[in-house]
Amino acid sequence: MEPETGLEEVADAAGEGAGEAAEDMAQQASEAPQVIAAAAGDLSDRLLSDAERVIHGVMQPWNAWQLVILVGVFALAHLGRAWLGPKLHDWMRAREGWPRWRMRYAVTLHRRLRAVLFVGLVWIAVAAVRQLDPAGGAAVLRIVANLATGWLFVALVARLIANPLLRGLVRYGAWTWITLRILDLTTETARLLDSLAVQAGDLRISALLVVKAALVLGVAFFVARLLAQTSAHRIETNREISPSMQVLAVKLSQLFFYGIAVFVGLRAVGVDLTGLAVLSGAIGVGLGFGLQKVVSNLVSGLIILLDKSIKPGDVISVGQTFGWISTLGARYASVVTRDGKEYLIPNEDLITTQVVNWTHSNNSVRLDLNFGTAYGDDPHEVRRVAIAAAAGCGRVLAQPAPVCHITAFGDSSVDYILRFWIDDATAGLTNIRGDVFLALWDAFKAEGISIPFPQREVRVLDGSALRVARPTAE
Known part of the structure; x- marks a missing residue:
């Protein structure tokens, strides 16, 4: 009976521990809104006090004159x-012959010309006011000049990001951070975002962590995309690398x-990546069972890409599909036919089925x-004329x-x-066959x-039931 009693005590202790943990989590969950509300109240009080201080300062005569100067600067x-x-x-x-990136930036500056002029004029106004009244300041x-300069710089730099969603996130995130930084509100905002958190065991996810992760990952992805595009351009312009190896090198880079x-990015914001080992194992098992076709492709x-059996530009036939390979993707190959249709053939079919590569x-x-x-x-004259007719077509090689x-002595012709x-199968096969047939006809x-063409002669035997109508003389 003692072992059973020990097991019951252990079970009771585990139950009590689980109950206490559940009560603690429930208490934290119930207190979370109060903590958030308190933090929000503190921040709102600070913001209100700062707003009152700013309004009071603006109402001063000299600061009001600075607002008038800003209005004049904007009008200019x-x-x-x-x-x-x-x-x-x-x-x-x-401008003719300009690179595309230079013209794109020229268009961007043209669209933001008013902001560029405003930044230049407002700094001139700051310098002039300091010269006229060094003591007044x-x-x-100065605050408006710093804000305008920071916003303009972010708008111009964000134009380098091609993805519209990522560009918008980086732009508005940077604008918000610069505004808070110049107005000296970063500490209060960070405290509020950090108080908006969800905790499960040792894992604590706060709004501040999410914002940092979004900004850091956005910058990291921008740098990665820039490096990937630069390396891809260098690889694709290297004539010593075959087309298939170029595609492989670009994908790997x-x-x-x-x-x-x-x-x-994840390490920079403090995310522990040791737990990803178990997660990657589970993902591997899921891929093995649920994504067999995708992994196979x-x-x-x-x-x-490694054996170079098929590369972009090759002319292939797969079943009833004849065309040239436009692109080789990670999952499929794009084959464009002469009639403009684009077939997406899975890579697995190119490995397991018979493929005719006309230009391997x-x-x-x-x-x-x-x-x-x-x-x-x-027959000798026929062969001479046929060879000369084919050689006279432009696409036929000498x-x-x-x-x-x-090939044969047929029933009604010599075959x-x-x-x-x-050497240009991508230009089509049916059209060159038609050109050679037409050249044979003319020659x-x-x-x-x-x-010759097949002919049939019908004879009506005497005494047969079939009678041939004869025209009667009128």
Whole structure:
């Protein structure tokens, strides 16, 4: 009975511990709104007191004059925008051969020309006021000048980010931080955001942590994207690297830079990454069971890039699909046909099914045309005329030269095969076949060579039931 009694005591103790933990969590949850409300109340009191102090300061005569100066500066900036904007626009339209990034920034400066003029004029006003009244200072002008300068700088730098969502997050986040920094409200805001937290065991997630993570990850992803684009441009312009290896190198560099961005960003905000080992194991099991096809396509795409069996620009046939490879993605290959359709073929199908790569080792493709001539035509002359007609077509290669052979003596014609080579299969196969057939037609017509066609002769035997109507003389 003693072992059972010990087990019961352990169970009771565990139950009591769990109950106490649950009560503590419930008490924290019930006190959380009060703590948040208290922190919000403290911040609101501080903000109100600061607002009263600012309003009282603005009402002073000298500060009111600074507001009048700001209104005048804004009016001058607006007039300068109206006068200088059209001239700058005409000058930009006359710039030919400018890089795209330079023209994009010129457009950005043109759109924010009033803000640029305002920043320049307000700093001139600050310097002038300090010279006129060194003792009085120019506090209002200086605060507005700092805010305008910071906002303009953030707007110009954020233009480098191509993703609209990420650009908006970075822009508004930086504007908020600069405003709080200049107005000296960062401490109170950080205290309020830190009080808005959710805690589960040792893990504590606050609004301040989320904001920091968003800003740090945004900057990290921007730097990673810039480095990935730079490396991709260098890889794609290197002629010594094959197209398939270029695609593989670009994908690996993107994976490397973005992975480093995530790791550094999470570590910078204090997130413990040791628990991700267990999470990655669980994700691996889930991928093994639920995403077999996706993983298979990813691995197949990696194999295709490594063995160089298929690369962008190759002309391939997969089943009834004939076209050239536009892009090789992580999951599928994009094949564009001559009629403009774009087929997304999974990488697994390119590995497991038969694929005809017309340009695997070289771009030369041989095409065969079958035709027949009458028995009365000289076969030697027919072969000479057919080879000359094929060689006269623009896309037909001179080397290897076209050849023509007799394949059979048919029922009503001598059968031939005409073989020729091209090196631009992406331009189409049916059109070059049609051009060569048309050249044969013109050449045979000029040389008097006939192309027979099947004919049938019907005879009516005497005594048969079938009678042929004969025209009667009127």
